Amino acid sequence: MIKTLIFDFGDVFINLDKQGAITNALNLFEIETFPEELTAINSLYEQGLISTNEFLEFYQDNFPALDKSSILDAWNCILKDFPSHRLEFIQQLKNDKQYNLILLSNTNELHIEWIKNEIRFYEDFKNCFNKFYLSHEINLRKPDTAIYDFVLKENNLAPETCLFIDDLKENTDSAALLGINTWNINPETDDVTQLFITNKHLF
Incomplete structure (x- = not known):
């Protein structure tokens, strides 16, 4: 029972719009596939093993052409x-x-x-x-x-x-x-x- x-x-x-979020991120970051490092960072963040500031700093360091607002929008666009x-x-x-x-x-x-x-x-x-x-x-x-x-x-x-x-x-x-x-x-x-x-x- x-x-x-x-x-x-x-x-x-x-x-959620998972596919839309993936497509948007690939276009924004100008990459064809997600490297293992990005997937690993996302996983660490979901487990609370790195802080929000550390998470955002990682993306800003790896994609310096993007401002914080663009990264936040890309991260949250999956939510509907x-x-x-x-x-x-x-x-x-x-x-x-x-x-x-x-x-x-x-x-x-x-x-x-x-x-x-x-x-x-x-x-x-x-x-x-x-x-x-x-x-x-x-x-x-x-x-x-x-x-x-x-x-x-x-x-x-x-x-x-x-x-x-x-x-x-x-x-x-x-x-x-x-x-x-x-x-x-x-x-x-x-x-x-x-x-x-x-x-x-x-x-």
């Missing part, structure tokens, strides 16, 4: 709208008090600051969850299985009683290795509000 619902944030609740019906969905789940609700997101300080400023109901959304885990605050990042193990142990959860919802298959695959039930949501065709219809076999 499912007792705990663990949700990703991006492309589950808030819409947060449909209100998804807020209503999680609020209803909170009010029903039938499930333990956890958010588990790979994110970073700059993205969260943008969301706080642009999404007027962010605090209402956050308050729907029993626990709210952001990768840069807990220094762990999906798809490393350590992040799921952390959530399970901190909340004394049995993996078979949890359902984890994420848009990236590598993330749901790694969670499944620990025995957690998963739903690899497709942002193009699925909506989190369909949770109990799509996964009715688990409830």
